[in-house]
Amino acid sequence: MAKVLVVTSGKGGVGKTTTTAAIGAALAQAGQKVVVVDFDVGLRNLDLIMGAERRVVFDLINVVQGIAKLPQALIRDKRLENLSLLPASQTKDKDALTEDGVGHVIADLRQMFDWVLCDSPAGIERGATLAMRFADEAIIVTNPEVSSVRDSDRIIGMLDSKTIKAEKGERVDKHVLITRYDPARAARGDMLGIDDVLEILATPLLGIIPESQEVLRASNLGSPVTINNPASAPARAYLDATKRLMGETLAMTVPSERKGLMNLLLGRRAA
């Protein structure tokens, strides 16, 4: 049975799109049929992070409005054949998305894929509410920082009240993913710790992604970090999180960058 997973956060810039791309690619590498759907109408970016920006012809809104058929709008990844992207429109505005229209697209995607990952826009407006509306599961991307935690709390409240599942009296399975975590700053007491965030949000932890230059590197290259450098610290953290999503139980660790001898001698960070 296909699973619809929304990647959401409330706050912008915490790593939703990076996470959608990284986990989407990791699921596909594990043999799952995956589609990543960009809900950020007007400010699409998932195409860029996936390196497919020059291949976009049709988008989600074209499909919702019946201008294009779903298979025409899906872009198949060049590196992983069982990974596809459904881009958002860059020109239309978010009001072009209707609940019925999105519902039909999601229902069709459920027939074609094992996983439907919905990359939510920031905020709590229409794009964000529609991205979560049909979800079975949710990843709440949170930075260990007060404004991000507050917004995550708000989004958790919406997942518990404004989704189809919630309205039917069922629950959306929620997971917190902590990103941009810096163990050294947390140890110094200058960053909210993992326990602080989890206690406040009272939601199970999917993984801890350490702050890393590899994330920017991957986005510069248009390749999900789990494909671009699977041995890097953030990629290993994303790969672990993906295994947990698929039901495996793994010890929770914060991977660190392995420093090569040359890098150590030169005093530079492994890149």
Place this chain on the structure above:
Amino acid sequence: MSLLRFFGGHRASAPIARERLQILLAHERSTRGQPELLIMLREEILAVVSRHVTLDPDKVIVKMERGDTVSTLEVDIELPSGFERQLAAIA
């Protein structure tokens, strides 16, 4: 780390962040799911009274009880000590 903090006079900021969040979210969660009308009433009542007396926003409580024949709106505002002086100053 604590030694470093002791000598450096550096105070950890994370516990402060944690406490601020806990207080704020306790408040935000309590208003969630409340009827819009009550939230609006509370904000407007707070605004009107604040024109004359400086209030702690947390001390304004608006409740609605619905009965079969009669419904009541209960407004409970705790005034700070010395509020009469404030009022006198305005008048």
